[in-house]
Amino acid sequence: MAAVDRVRARQRELGITESFEWVAETTPGLRAPVEDSGLVVHEHPLMVLDPGAPVPAADAPSGGIRVRTMGPDDPALASALAVPHLAFAEPGTDLGSAGVTELAEAVRARAGDGSVERVVTRIDAGLTSVAAAVEGSTALCAGQHQPVGSVSEIVGVGTLPTARRRGLAAAVTAALVADARSRGAETVFLSAGDDDVARLYARLGFRRVATALIAEPAA
Template sequence: MDIQVQRFAVTNLRRRPVVIETGGFVAGLSPDTDNPYLNYATPLPGAEPTGKDVAALIGIFRERGLLPRLEFAPQAAPAVAPALRAAGFGIEAVHEYLLCTPRTLTAPQPDDALRVETPTTDEEYAALDAAISEAFGDVFPASAEGAARLRRTQQHGGAVRFVRDPQGGCAGGASCSPPAEDTAELSGVGTRPTHRGRGIATAVTAALTEAMFTRGAGSVWLEYSGEGSRRVYERAGYRPQGTRLYVSLPRTQQP
């Protein structure tokens, strides 16, 4: 599964507004933001980069004022992590990823109070972007660009879902990428702190996953941030599958 997830990562980055390929790496960049989580690279499965290849990749980020950063499944390209370490890259995190298949998907019991919807208006996309931002402690501030990215995800073959709060706003939601390589990535699952504990994240996760299976994906994968979120995803049928590595070049290591 690591190779399939890595192939997906490559295809998904090639969907970015700016794509640059060099030395076995694919960099996907978003010119409307310097957010490092929206500007990063990933290796091709089996890549064996040289020091010159890594230097060229660093240059792509530096000339744009961006943090040189990669996300990838290390087992799909075992030679990459040592080459990056030799160039001074440090580990940001190692995340386990979970996988759901049509066989393991567990849909929650219907609940009128947790009706999962697809946003259609600019106001709904903006409310969802704001809810996800609040859910993650405003690390990624809500913005018109964030709402637009959610809309593009829905329009370009992915899926976006949310649950309303009692006042008609957004209590929480998430998005899922368009399928590629027979899989899709579900991300940004967030619930406003005042609405947690109601099953919103599980309901949204199950709805998005089912939507991808309806579109023909053979699996959906995601990463979790802690044991609490892991239990949420396990209730929807997700199971441990592999790991993904996040690395970046510290500012002090850049020439």
């Protein structure tokens, strides 16, 4: 536990979130000292789309919604970065309460905090790619992938709670995989929010290979 405490102290010194992420099956002894330090550990299915597996097929959204990867000047980028936060605040796959009004408020609240600029820098450097299902100039679902060599991780796929159950997350995930493959990624992986979400990814060809553990301070 002393080593965990030292890492947490260093994270505080750097002004970053006190958190740990690891794979349960490869480092089984880490969970106990992390929990003893006061952090809460969450379990997530770790899933992979194997090299050679086809790009997932997903139905195109209806009603004028378009799925696209986003450049740094895309007018919907700010909403694409905000929508996953609303999605994760209401976890699961059922319809929720947050809609376009709450999304507009979230975009306004993040304006000027540098978060969009940081992602733009990563997009320009080829470190992050953003895809979204956009209606008008508003992203209803969005996610990212982060390539490193021949591997890329899909992160932060979330749908506006009032827009769930329309196949948007599947379409965005398929777009992210296609973009990752176009950039040379052979293996694409992700951590699903829970078993229900994992079943959705399984329909796209991802298979569970392990359990990702994420530890963070209690809410």
